[in-house]
Amino acid sequence: MTVDLNERVAFETRHNGPSKHEIQEMLAALGQSSIDNLIEETIPNKIRLKNGLKLSEPLNEYEYINKLKKTASKNKIFKSYIGQGYYPCVVPAVIQRNILENPGWYTAYTPYQAEIAQGRLEALINFQTVVTDLTGMEIANASLLDEGTAAAEAISMLHGVRKKEKKKADKFIVDERVFPQTLDIIKTRTKPMGIELVIAKIEEIDLTDPELYGVFFQYPDNHGEVFDHASFVAAAKENSVSVAVASDLLSLCLLTPPGEWGVDVVVGTSQRFGVPMGYGGPHAAFFATKEENKRNIPGRIIGVSKDAEGHPAYRMALQTREQHIKRERATSNICTAQVLLAVMASMYAVYHGPAGLKQIASRVRGFAVATAKALASIGLKNQNEQYFETLRYELAAPMVAEIRSLAEAHGINFCYPNSETVMISFDETTRPSDIQDVINIFVKALDYSEVEFESNIDIAYPESLTRTSEYLSHEVFHVNQSEHEILRYMKRLENKDLSLVHSMISLGSCTMKLNATTEMIPVTWPEFGNIHPFAPVSQTxxxxxxxxxxxxxxxxxxxxxxxxxxxxxxxxxxxxxxxxxxxxxxxxxxxxxxxxxxxxxxxxxxxxxxxxxxxxxxxxxxxxxxxxxxxxxxxxxxxxxxxxxxxxxxxxxxxxxxxxxxxxxxxxxxxxxxxxxxxxxxxxxxxxxxxxxxxxxxxxxxxxxxxxxxxxxxxxxxxxxxxxxxxxxxxxxxxxxxxxxxxxxxxxxxxxxxxxxxxxxxxxxMGAEGLTNATKTAILNANYIGARLKDHYPILYANHNGRNAHELIIDCRDFKKFGVEVEDIAKRMMDYGYHAPTVSFPVAGTMMIEPTESETKSEIDRFCEVMISIRKEVEEVATGAADKENNVLKNAPHTYRTVVNDAWELPYSREKAAFPMAELKYNKFWPAVSRIDSAYGDRNLMCSCVPVEEYLEATELA
Missing domain, CATH: 3.40.640.10 (Type I PLP-dependent aspartate aminotransferase-like (Major domain))
Structure with a gap:
């Protein structure tokens, strides 16, 4: 026996689902002898690449991880005090392992099919509750992309609200002490909208200007300073000027929340709630506003409704605001939110609870106060009279250069907004030894003898800045502080959601393919996660x-x-x-x-x-x-x-x-x-x-x-x-x-x-050949589904050869004359353990199916058998064998509560409801709730945690 030492298992065989044998079987079903013949019938020859891709030779998984580890080691992890909206934090290990690194959480799709997304939706309700409670606002969305874009969305929304009120005013003033990156985005976003943007100090603003419609400022500001803006906000309100604020969630555990001043919008990022800096992202931004703006708020809002059994159930609320419905009349173009990161941030708050968050905030504040007091003893005056975690020192340029040199020699990054300023922002990861290191750098630069800090320090604010209102009073934030309880809570939520760990998610246009474990591993490496986006390039x-x-x-x-x-x-x-x-x-x-x-x-x-x-x-x-x-x-x-x-x-x-x-x-x-x-x-x-x-x-x-x-x-x-x-x-x-x-x-x-x-x-x-084969396989899988389903559902579009690209549309519109809607089919698929394809897009009453290259023939066949079985159920309604209003389609999905209920009054068997295919008796995913009444939820909008009594009921039901 001989062995070729150059031969190895290629990653392509792990990523591309069908085996060589399965590919031949699918091609035979299409009447094709080769996959290249299929591609020739699918893609016009005049746009075909003639020479293929020129990429590096593909690596296997072991080789890649070792190579990337060497690349990652070139990033230098300095202790960061840069701040500016990005802070080192502690990612609780139980959250990192069970959410960030868990495919049950990260491979799920946007929760459009709410009955099989109750876990994520509850976590997002928690996120919205955290945001509304800490900011003092009435309603929040389920996250945006980052703080800068959230600020731009606020300015845009307030402009739209003013236009709807038919009040002509296009001037907006941004305080010059907002984060520079936020200001850059605002400049980009406002110009094409016809907004007159003015950069100024808010204390110098003429609020009586009739052209002025809004003001935006940072709290704490870009310098780290904190001001009481209550009187300013009151004056703005008197002059019908809207106010938007960017704030820091952790600081609001101690500081008066902006909502108590009466502001219109509060935005920011939840990054420091247990999400690594990651050289800039991803992080979940937040957007909170008054309830009167609920139909104008950008992004997604999660609301509480009820299901067909009368139990509380979550779903995305007020979806008529979505851009897929309003198109050019939409208030924003937001499609992707930052759900996974919002879930992490919400779990961080659930795990720590209000007392734990306050303790973290108090320690961060205490480190800053202790450092400021120690540096004051050697003659350095902190320029921020009131602050949360950031100190600011104005010094001669040579001294700043000396401090920077000493700091970087000790693996420390401060913030240097100009040649004569040093800023220091503390965070959750700071320890007493860290602030001693900071103090020692200044002591050495100024040639002083050693100075020590006080470990017991008064962190009180003036009364006007001190938070007195409670937050996070809901039960969920008080019963999950032990690791056992948070672990079980996260697992309960995970078990309510269908993801790629269960079955194929064939969403057309959304390409739900394999997210390979080897691809995911480096995301949590500290060499990538613990880098500040504004770290010196020499460190990145x-x-x-x-x-x-x-x-x-x-x-x-x-x-x-x-x-x-x-x-x-x-x-x-x-x-x-x-x-x-x-x-x-x-x-x-x-x-x-x-x-x-x-x-x-x-x-x-x-x-x-x-x-x-x-x-x-x-x-x-x-x-x-x-x-x-x-x-x-x-x-x-x-x-x-x-x-x-x-x-x-x-x-x-x-x-x-x-x-x-x-x-x-x-x-x-x-x-x-x-x-x-x-x-x-x-x-x-x-x-x-x-x-x-x-x-x-x-x-x-x-x-x-x-x-x-x-x-x-x-x-x-x-x-x-x-x-x-x-x-x-x-x-x-x-x-x-x-x-x-x-x-x-x-x-x-x-x-x-x-x-x-x-x-x-x-x-x-994958390399050039693997990527090309992935594309070919995606096209093969889609056309194979078309061949299997064409005798059961009309295929709506194809080219002149009868071929589809990587996705196809099946037409369900004719079923409407029997009383069966495409939504009924989507809900019934849940009983079979599948997520529906894309429903009613781009054509109402249809389903757009995209299997991707990662699904095997056996999984595709299972999916097709499900679709064929459901088509037979439609036929039962069409022929009168099943009641037009009371059938398995209209009543889907069926929960285990429904199936085990002693009072079974439906005109079909429990087995037909729950186990329409024999294999489901041995491997069944149960929808957490029955069909949700979205209209009820929109009429009775509630976007934070349900009352404790209902929460306990839902927990018992779970």
Whole structure:
């Protein structure tokens, strides 16, 4: 026996689900002899890559982890006192192991199917409760991307509210002491909206100015100073001026919450509630406001309703605000939130409880006070009269340079906003020995003898700044302080949610593929997690190397010249791409170009993003086959030729077809001086076979949380980097352009940098051939599903060869005449242990199915058998064998409570309800609640923890 020592197990065989044998079986079902023949029938030849991808040789999992460990070691982990909205924190091990590192939490999808997402929804209700209680506000959403974008959303929402009140006022004043990164985003976001932005000190504002509609300030501010703004807010209210505040949740355990002043919005980040800095993200931002703004608040709100059995149940509330419904009339383009991180932050609060949080806040405050007092003894005056955790010293430039040199020699980073200022921000990880090290650096720089700090220190604030109101009084924050209890609580919630650990989630356009364990492991390495986004670049060589490699790989995959990693969601990538196009037109003297052509089939975020970028949306028709109507496109491009900014196009189309006319479509836009923006949501059908640059696109965002394996995390994290052609490179986020403000869309330079190793690992381990095979397999799996289901459900769209791309749409509209809605099918799928495909998008009454390349033939066959079984149940209703109103579809999903209830009065058996397939008797996922009454929840909106009595009832039921 001989062995080839160069042969090894390739990661591709772990990621791509079907075996060689299964591939042949699926091809036979399609009447194909090879997968390449299938691809030829699916993708137009003129847009096919001829030479394939040029990428590094693929590594196996062991090789990759060892190589990345060496790269990560080039990052230097200094003790960070930089602050500025990012703070070292302690991630409770029980939360890290059981949520952040747990695929039962991180592989779940956005909780649109609420009956099988009750765990996440309860955790998010807890998050909203934490935010409303600590800020003193009435309602909060279930997280945003980062503090800077949350601030921009606040300014936008308040502007929209003022317009609805038909009061003309477009001036907004931002205090000059907000975080610089927040100010940069506000500048980017307000310009296309026609808002007159003024940067000033709020104490110098003329609140009687009739053009002024709002004010925004930081509390504590960028210097770390704390002011009592009660009288200012009162004066603003007297003059009908709205007030938005950015605040720090931990500080609000001690400080008077802004809501008690009467402000309109409070925003911030929950990062320091147990989420690593991660070189900038991902972190869950928060947004709290008054209940009167509930229909204007951006993002997602989780509310409490009741299910068909009358039990309390959670679901996403007020969904008519969603951009997929309101499109260009949407108040924001938010699609991805930061659910996984919001869950972590909420569990941090649940684990510590109000007393524990106050103790942490008090210690952080105490470290700052003790250090300030010790430094005062050697003649250093803290410039902040009142503060939470940040000290500020004004010194001569040579002294600052000396302090910096000494600090960095001791592995310490302070904040240096200018050459004559040193700022020190303390945090939860600070220990007494740490503040002694800080003091010693100043002592040595000033050539003093040793100074020690006082360990028992008075941390009291003046009465006006002292919090007196209670917070987190709900039962859930008082019974989970032992590790046993928090562990069991998290596991109870996890068990209520269906994720990829249970079964395939075939959501069209959402690409729920394998999130491999090896890809996930580096996320929790301290070399990536414990780096401040504003750390000196000399300390981040590992990040630079890893991001540089991923940049080059994505540029090769897309065919583009350069890539920006700043956008930290797909919708953010859309917006960034459009702002790049906008800046390009302005720089060329074409500021009038503001028309965006958008096909009627486009994702709802497309028109919403265009409006946010200051563009006018013109809808282009689609033909009966779901393709862009080229004649209508030509006519509208001609009509808007002088003002045409861009076309937004998804490719393959949202209908799951590679449109033959795509190159002609792009050429039409270019002939009229426009740019082509390609939505990268369906990039999983392109990698290695074609590319955005090949079809003629100028800019494209990539959903790293779809095509490149970052998990969906229950609705976030996400990443949406954009690639551009060469002439757009100068306008990418972060570039300074003469006469044009640089695009800045995220608080951190590289967005959610700490999850980039996931995509880096995927590309490095798959290599060119593996990535190409993944795309081919995704297309094969989708077409195989079509072949299996076509005799049971009409397949709505296909190309002239009868082929789909990586997804397909089944038509359920005809069932409505029997009284069966597509929603009934979605709910019934829960009884079979499956999450529904994408429902009623892009066509109402349909389901869009995307299996991805990671599912095996056996899993796909199980899914198809479920769909066929449900189709038979529809037929029972159609023929009258089942009652039109009282049947397994209308009553789905069926909980175990329903099935074991002594009073069974339904006209079908318990077995049919709960075990419609024999295998379910041995492996059954039970929906936590019956069908939820969303209308009841919207009429009786409650977005924080349910009353204790109902909470105890729900706990007992669980």
């Amino acid at each position: 060589e590992g990040y630079k190397e890893m991001i540089g490699e991923l940049h080059d790989w994505l540029a090769e995959i897309t065919g583009f010249h350069a890539v920006s990693f700043q956008p930290n969601s797909g919708a953010q990538g859309e917006y960034a791409g459009l702002m790049v196009i906008r800046a390009y037109h302005q720089a060329n003297g074409n500021g009038n170009r503001d028309v965006a052509l958008i096909p009627s089939s486009a994702h709802g975020t497309n028109p919403a993003s265009a409006v946010m970028a200051g563009m006018k949306v013109v809808i282009v028709k689609c033909d009966e086959k779901g393709n862009i109507d080229v004649e209508d496109l030509k006519a509208k491009a001609e009509q808007n030729s002088a003002d045409l900014s861009c076309l937004m196009v998804t490719y393959p189309s949202t209908h799951g077809v590679f449109e033959e006319s795509i190159m002609e479509i792009c050429e039409v836009i270019h002939q009229h001086g426009g740019q082509v923006y390609m939505d990268g949501a369906n990039m999983n059908a392109q990698v290695g076979l074609t590319s955005p640059a090949m079809i003629g696109a100028d800019v494209c965002h990539l959903n790293l949380h779809k095509t490149f394996c970052i998990p969906h995390g229950g609705g976030g994290p996400g990443m949406g980097p954009i690639g551009v052609v060469e002439h757009l490179v100068p306008y990418l986020p972060g570039h300074e352009v003469e006469g044009i403000d640089a695009v800045n869309v995220s608080s951190a330079p590289y967005g959610s940098a700490s999850i980039l190793p996931i995509s880096h690992a995927y590309v490095a381990m």
